[in-house]
Amino acid sequence: MKVELVTSLKRQATKILADLHDSKEPVLITEHGKPSAYLVDVDDYEFMQQRLTILEGIARGERAVEEGKVHSQRDAKGQMEKWLK
Template structure:
């Protein structure tokens, strides 16, 4: 992963962004030697957001199973029948 100082970002933003779009490699921005932010390509960010939404759904499903909040296949079909017609 590429690491850049915030001052370098201020001076060379156009070049850093152009390199980011070509390489698709995230850029870690540091301030005073500490991590401050990541720059990521827009398409990669949107892909990560979609993946997170899927994983959150899976986690909610796992929690529902753990808590016993589930329906049998037939019960689910009965509840969904008005939308499945």
């Protein structure tokens, strides 16, 4: 992973962004020697957000199963038929 100082980002934003788009490698921005932010390509960010949404849905489903908040296939089919009318 590439690491850049925040001052470098201020001075060379165009070059850093061009390198980011070419390499698709995230850039860690540091401030006073400490990690401050990640700079990532737009497509990669959107892909990560989509994956996060899917993982959150799976986690909700797992919690529902653990809490017994489930329906039989017959009940679910009956509900779907009502909704689709």
